[in-house]
Amino acid sequence: MLHGLIELPWWGYVVVALTLTHITIASVTIYLHRHSAHRALDLHPIPAHFFRFWLWLTTSMGTQQWTAVHRKHHARCETEDDPHSPQMLGISKVLWEGAELYAAAKQDAAMIETFGRGCPDDWIERNLYMPHQNLGILLMLGIDVLLFGPIGFTVWAVQMIWIPLFAAGVINGIGHFWGYRNFQSDDASTNIVPWGILVGGEELHNNHHAFASSARLSNRWYEFDIGWFYIRVLEIMGLASVKKVAPRLKTGEFKLNCDQATLQAVITHRSTVLQEFARDIKATCAAELARLSASQASLNIRWNTVRRWLKLDKAALPAAEQARVSSALESSAVLATVQCMREELGQLWARSNATSEQLVQQLNDWCHRAEASGIEALAQFSRRLRCYA
Numbered sequence: 001m002l003h004g005l006i007e008l009p010w011w012g013y014v015v016v017a018l019t020l021t022h023i024t025i026a027s028v029t030i031y032l033h034r035h036s037a038h039r040a041l042d043l044h045p046i047p048a049h050f051f052r053f054w055l056w057l058t059t060s061m062g063t064q065q066w067t068a069v070h071r072k073h074h075a076r077c078e079t080e081d082d083p084h085s086p087q088m089l090g091i092s093k094v095l096w097e098g099a100e101l102y103a104a105a106k107q108d109a110a111m112i113e114t115f116g117r118g119c120p121d122d123w124i125e126r127n128l129y130m131p132h133q134n135l136g137i138l139l140m141l142g143i144d145v146l147l148f149g150p151i152g153f154t155v156w157a158v159q160m161i162w163i164p165l166f167a168a169g170v171i172n173g174i175g176h177f178w179g180y181r182n183f184q185s186d187d188a189s190t191n192i193v194p195w196g197i198l199v200g201g202e203e204l205h206n207n208h209h210a211f212a213s214s215a216r217l218s219n220r221w222y223e224f225d226i227g228w229f230y231i232r233v234l235e236i237m238g239l240a241s242v243k244k245v246a247p248r249l250k251t252g253e254f255k256l257n258c259d260q261a262t263l264q265a266v267i268t269h270r271s272t273v274l275q276e277f278a279r280d281i282k283a284t285c286a287a288e289l290a291r292l293s294a295s296q297a298s299l300n301i302r303w304n305t306v307r308r309w310l311k312l313d314k315a316a317l318p319a320a321e322q323a324r325v326s327s328a329l330e331s332s333a334v335l336a337t338v339q340c341m342r343e344e345l346g347q348l349w350a351r352s353n354a355t356s357e358q359l360v361q362q363l364n365d366w367c368h369r370a371e372a373s374g375i376e377a378l379a380q381f382s383r384r385l386r387c388y389a
Helices: 010-037 045-058 063-075 091-105 109-115 123-129 133-148 151-176 205-210 226-236 260-268 270-295 303-312 319-331 333-347 356-371 376-385
Strands: 041-043 240-242
Touching: 010 041, 010 045, 010 063, 010 151, 010 226, 041 045, 045 123, 045 133, 045 151, 063 091, 063 109, 091 151, 123 133, 133 151, 151 205, 226 240, 260 270, 260 356, 270 319, 270 333, 270 376, 319 333, 333 356, 333 376, 356 376
Parallel strands: none
Antiparallel strands: 041 240
């Protein structure tokens, strides 16, 4: 039987394949995603070029192309212009054809120019990595076969399928379709657990969309971001510098009136604010929906529809569900008030022309109306909001 330069027991080849693919995942999450696309950290030239070289060997993905496609995903998330939204294209399409969607998106030269600025443009990028993208993966095949013999083909195949399946498929697909949400980001992003080892922390996708420029993707005590662990090791070694992490929401003493600090906390933590709003009002909406269903059998609206409305906003629902929600809002003053108050809360960070003093006054007015609405859940949320610091 033919062997390569290195002969291993069967489990040794499994360890090698998993280790090599894990290096690729670390390269994607640290270099391409957090460093290049979002500028959440600076990397020393040594790890930066190692990651770039390794990605050329194992994925044939160019830094500028990947960065541009990902930035467009954030800028056009859950719209027809999103390169890989399962909400628009269907979960099956993105899960199983994520690599094809990426390949199609990177052909748009105008998009690359718009969203791919600030990426490497040195001699090796222009003369090797970009014009000879497939040469790297062929070189990787030769190295695997030379080191491990015929089994090297299998090791190489595992390397080649890892990113298309787990990154392009699982993260871009399932990460916008199934899972739990810590934050009410303006999209359908979710967190998927427990795939942290397999995808480098990228499974915490809702956390990332809520704070896209954060170098740390974990937010709750039970969430593990192994990519953040590697970044901290690089930082200790002087090979990385973290620029930004997601801020933590702090609470202080109750205030009779909102002030600048309250406003700043609400705007900074808007995803958390909307998440807490949905959580606090959920029981009230469920009770009101049960009352409506008992009195109007023809209403035909499910709790799951209202729950999605609370999480994603009415405009993000499919047309059929929007019609059902509209019918429920017309039939219930409670649901209509909740909808109105939620929309007005979201407008606080959308009013770019208002002064900070005007926004503070609008926030105060919102709190007073919430507490005078007769809906106890709204009043409780308003009182807790005025403790934000």
